[in-house]
Amino acid sequence: MQRIAVIGTGYVGLVSGTCFAEMGHQVICADRDEGKIARLQQGDIPIYEPGLKELVMSNLLANRLSFTSQISDAIVLSDIIFIAVGTPTEDNGDVDMTQVNSVIASIAAYSTTSKIIVMKSTVPVGTGRWVEEQLKSLAAAHLDMHVVSNPEFLREGSAIEDTFHPDRVVIGADHLEAGARIAALHAPLRTELLLTDRESAELIKYASNAFLAAKISFINEMAHVCEKVGANVGLVAKGMGLDRRIGPHFLNAGIGYGGSCFPKDTKAQLKLAQNVDYDFKILRSVIEVNHLQRERFVHKIERAVGNLTGKRIAVMGLAFKPNTDDLRDAPALDIIAALKERGAIVNAYDPVSTGHAARLLPEVNLFTDPYLTLHEADAVVITTEWDDIRRMNWRLVRSLVKEPLIVDGRNMFEPEEMSRLGFTYVSIGRKTAMLDMVIS
Numbered sequence: 524m525q526r527i528a529v530i531g532t533g534y535v536g537l538v539s540g541t542c543f544a545e546m547g548h549q550v551i552c553a554d555r556d557e558g559k560i561a562r563l564q565q566g567d568i569p570i571y572e573p574g575l576k577e578l579v580m581s582n583l584l585a586n587r588l589s590f591t592s593q594i595s596d597a598i599v600l601s602d603i604i605f606i607a608v609g610t611p612t613e614d615n616g617d618v619d620m621t622q623v624n625s626v627i628a629s630i631a632a633y634s635t636t637s638k639i640i641v642m643k644s645t646v647p648v649g650t651g652r653w654v655e656e657q658l659k660s661l662a663a664a665h666l667d668m669h670v671v672s673n674p675e676f677l678r679e680g681s682a683i684e685d686t687f688h689p690d691r692v693v694i695g696a697d698h699l700e701a702g703a704r705i706a707a708l709h710a711p712l713r714t715e716l717l718l719t720d721r722e723s724a725e726l727i728k729y730a731s732n733a734f735l736a737a738k739i740s741f742i743n744e745m746a747h748v749c750e751k752v753g754a755n756v757g758l759v760a761k762g763m764g765l766d767r768r769i770g771p772h773f774l775n776a777g778i779g780y781g782g783s784c785f786p787k788d789t790k791a792q793l794k795l796a797q798n799v800d801y802d803f804k805i806l807r808s809v810i811e812v813n814h815l816q817r818e819r820f821v822h823k824i825e826r827a828v829g830n831l832t833g834k835r836i837a838v839m840g841l842a843f844k845p846n847t848d849d850l851r852d853a854p855a856l857d858i859i860a861a862l863k864e865r866g867a868i869v870n871a872y873d874p875v876s877t878g879h880a881a882r883l884l885p886e887v888n889l890f891t892d893p894y895l896t897l898h899e900a901d902a903v904v905i906t907t908e909w910d911d912i913r914r915m916n917w918r919l920v921r922s923l924v925k926e927p928l929i930v931d932g933r934n935m936f937e938p939e940e941m942s943r944l945g946f947t948y949v950s951i952g953r954k955t956a957m958l959d960m961v962i963s
């Protein structure tokens with residue numbers, strides 16, 4: 524059993540802290556946000572993540588997990604400190620390290636025993652080395668402070684499964700014993716443990732996200748080619764993915780990637796390369812294609828609907844992907860803004876995020892009932908592939924809408940099936956059902 528502190532109880536801190544408690548360790552999760560901590564102490568989970576509430580509750584009751592807004596308590600009572608605070612990008616792409624710096628200052632100020640500090644936040648290459656130097660100069664001279672890089676690869680919506688069954692755990696350490704202790708912590712997960720130097724571990728995180736983002740932008744570019752030549756991007760992706768060297772994952776064409784990680788980390792990686800005088804051309808294109816993908820989708824809607832002024836558009840799904848309520852850089856938000864700019868009336872549905880969407884979308888009619896959202900709509904626009912949307916009675920939908928037009932940004936349905944139900948169905952990289960024309 525180890526005494527672990529996790530500083531920052533956002534997505535990553537909360538999930539990983541809870542999972543370490545479940546593995547039998549004594550875990551204190553600390554956050555400067557007192558409101559969040561007060562909720563967590565009552566077992567009230569501030570994020571939507573399937574299975575997390577039950578796991579937090581059982582570990583709270585077993586006294587293996589606790590929450591505090593006193594960062595000093597968490598530091599004093601632990602031997603291993605995970606840093607899981609936010610690392611947003613600034614407008615110029617540089618990583619904003621304010622939150623990390625403030626945690627480092629707290630660790631230096633409150634540590635009375637030696638610590639292993641584990642960086643879970645996604646940080647620029649060289650951060651581990653720099654943090655260790657800072658701590659050695661700021662903390663009491665008799666203390667050993669070793670910094671280990673342990674990037675996090677969980678996905679929102681499947682965070683617990685990803686934590687207990689990861690594809691790999693990367694541990695970057697320059698101090699052998701510190702690296703071995705963090706490796707031992709992960710040994711029960713029975714997965715590939717990759718031990719590296721700190722710089723390589725830091726870069727593996729950015730490289731992985733950049734590569735996955737590149738797969739998505741690549742297939743989105745292929746989708747445009749498919750539309751022009753009359754091919755089906757779903758079949759192209761399937762055929763490509765059967766090659767084990769390519770693999771079937773992250774080849775779903777759509778409205779581009781969003782969320783709290785890919786947009787920010789691709790921009791940060793591009794800037795990191797620029798800072799060492801290297802123009803990372805592929806990554807520049809990946810980001811540009813992703814940006815264009817949202818604009819092209821709005822043009823697609825415009826072509827299908829005609830003049831959008833005064834038209835009622837039902838936007839189905841707000842979160843950047845299903846099974847999360849996270850709206851950070853969600854494509855739906857940009858698409859809605861563009862529709863509003865063109866004079867459309869927007870109704871929007873999301874099963875879990877309409878609560879905090881109200882603040883971001885004051886001029887949008889928000890619904891938690893998908894059928895009410897669609898009432899008298901001139902077009903149905905699908906932006907998140909929630910199962911609730913997939914499972915709707917689309918025959919009933921046909922009778923509720925004003926115009927039987929679906930513009931699907933996630934390729935959720937078979938065009939022929941929607942056509943049979945009487946819809947004009949426009950999707951991404953596939954022939955348009957009913958209109959029998961290519962819309963690009």
Ligand SMILES: NC(=O)c1ccc[n+]([C@@H]2O[C@H](COP(=O)([O-])OP(=O)(O)OC[C@H]3O[C@@H](n4cnc5c(N)ncnc54)[C@H](O)[C@@H]3O)[C@@H](O)[C@H]2O)c1
Nearest residue numbers: 531532533534535554555556608609610622625644645675
């Ligand atoms: N969200 C994901 O799916 C995901 C996955 C892998 C990696 N990451 C990376 O993990 C890091 C955290 O991401 P997140 O989405 O959990 O962030 P988040 O912004 O949701 O949460 C960060 C938390 O840290 C707290 N905090 C900030 N400064 C603090 C301080 N000085 N002391 C105590 N608490 C402080 C904030 O109050 C907040 O609750 C980021 O670097 C991110 O890139 C995120």
Ligand SMILES: O=c1ccn([C@@H]2O[C@H](COP(=O)(O)OP(=O)(O)O[C@H]3O[C@H](CO)[C@@H](O)[C@H](O)[C@H]3O)[C@@H](O)[C@H]2O)c(=O)[nH]1
Nearest residue numbers: 675676677678679773774775777779780781782784843844
């Ligand atoms: O074939 C695909 C797969 C994904 N997406 C989109 O890509 C975005 C990101 O999806 P996903 O990777 O599933 O979600 P995240 O929770 O953001 O997870 C990513 O970002 C995390 C933060 O760095 C990493 O830890 C994860 O490994 C990495 O998958 C979403 O908008 C998806 O809709 C597509 O458009 N097509």
